[in-house]
Amino acid sequence: MKVAVFGATGLVGSLMIKILEEKFDNLEVYPFASEGGRTIKFKEREIEVKPISEYNIPKLDFALFAVDSFLSKLWKDAFLKKGAIIIDNSSAFRLDKDVPLVVPEVNIEDLRFHKGLIANPNCSTIQLTIPLKALMKFSIKRVSVSTYQSVSGSGRDGLNAYHFEKEGKTYEKTPFSNVIYNNLIPQIGNFQNGYSEEEWKIINETRKILKMDNLIISATAVRVPIEFCHSQSVEVELEKENFDLVEDAISNFSGIVYKNNGYFTPRDIVNKDEVYISRLRKHPFLDNVYLFWSVFDNLRKGAALNAIQIMEALIED
Ligand SMILES: NC(=O)c1ccc[n+]([C@@H]2O[C@H](COP(=O)([O-])OP(=O)(O)OC[C@H]3O[C@@H](n4cnc5c(N)ncnc54)[C@H](OP(=O)(O)O)[C@@H]3O)[C@@H](O)[C@H]2O)c1
Secondary structure, three states: OEEEEEOOOOHHHHHHHHHHHHHOOOOEEEEEEOOOOOEEEEOOEEEEOEEOOHHHOOOOOEEEEOOOHHHHHHHHHHHHHOOOEEEEOOOOOOOOOOOOEOOHHHHHHHHHHOOOEEEOOOHHHHHHHHHHHHHHHHOEEEEEEEEEEOHHHHHHHHHHHHHHHHOOOOOOOOOOOOOOOOOOEOOOOOEEOOEEHHHHHHHHHHHHHHOOOOOEEEEEEEEOOOOOOEEEEEEEEEOOOOHHHHHHHHHOOOOEEEOOOOOOOHHHHOOOOOEEEEEEEEOOOOOOEEEEEEEEOOOHHHHHHHHHHHHHHHHHO
């Protein structure tokens, strides 16, 4: 099987290479980035990174895109022409009606209508939709989420900005709208109608994945000065009230690890595959309202692993 990784030198792309190596025995991998002159290691072999160019793209089975939206749009057709099924990590196509937006634990059935292109959701959307899917059988009335997102969510430049600032230096290409070291930034992307782009992604993508076009949902997305893993504080209003059933649904759902005592922190969850949920509790004053704390690895399940799980599901099919 032939698989291209476009953006193979970035945070998501390099993790994709590592996960492909872990999961597959017979795979030819084709790494692409902006320029050559570099290699990646795959199964003890050094493989040359190719600069992206129509002449360099071979016939392919899959192309995993780990580049920004502009590049995804620019190069989509060239990869489709080579027979690849594209799984795209950017936000370029996520809300297109004929593009499935898939979290395997939540809506794997949507893969059936793909036309050669599947979108990987935003990392915070993946993190939220898994527990919400577990709770859907209790009829969700309303969701409110606050996120605590690590700097690696903004790629290599995000990590660099954090480390430069930690050393008292300025990073010219910082993706952040403020100083991130020793700070919190309640803005991820530009504001539109009072909500940031990241907040709109969480809202709109969650509605699409859960097929709940009218879900009442609000979000506050905050960048925090840690390197890896995103956290969320989630409040969900359900139709019916029963703590034990809610706890059962969360703790038995595929893709969730649940703790009913204590809590998880980002440091515990680096390199883990699941969404880690703790501090599940009832609202102190309102009926049918539950709160919980969720942590997951934004690079792994939030991007690289989810894309490769989609690829695995397509192969099995
Ligand atoms: N980071 C996360 O937690 C996360 C989570 C979910 C989704 N995503 C999405 O995944 C995608 C990749 O994110 P990332 O965090 O991995 O970013 P990143 O670390 O900045 O990596 C970007 C990649 O794009 C390549 N690239 C940049 N300009 C290029 C050009 N002109 N031609 C060809 N390749 C070029 C880079 O290659 P060079 O080495 O040649 O510059 C690098 O391999 C983005 O769409 C992001 O929104 C990220």
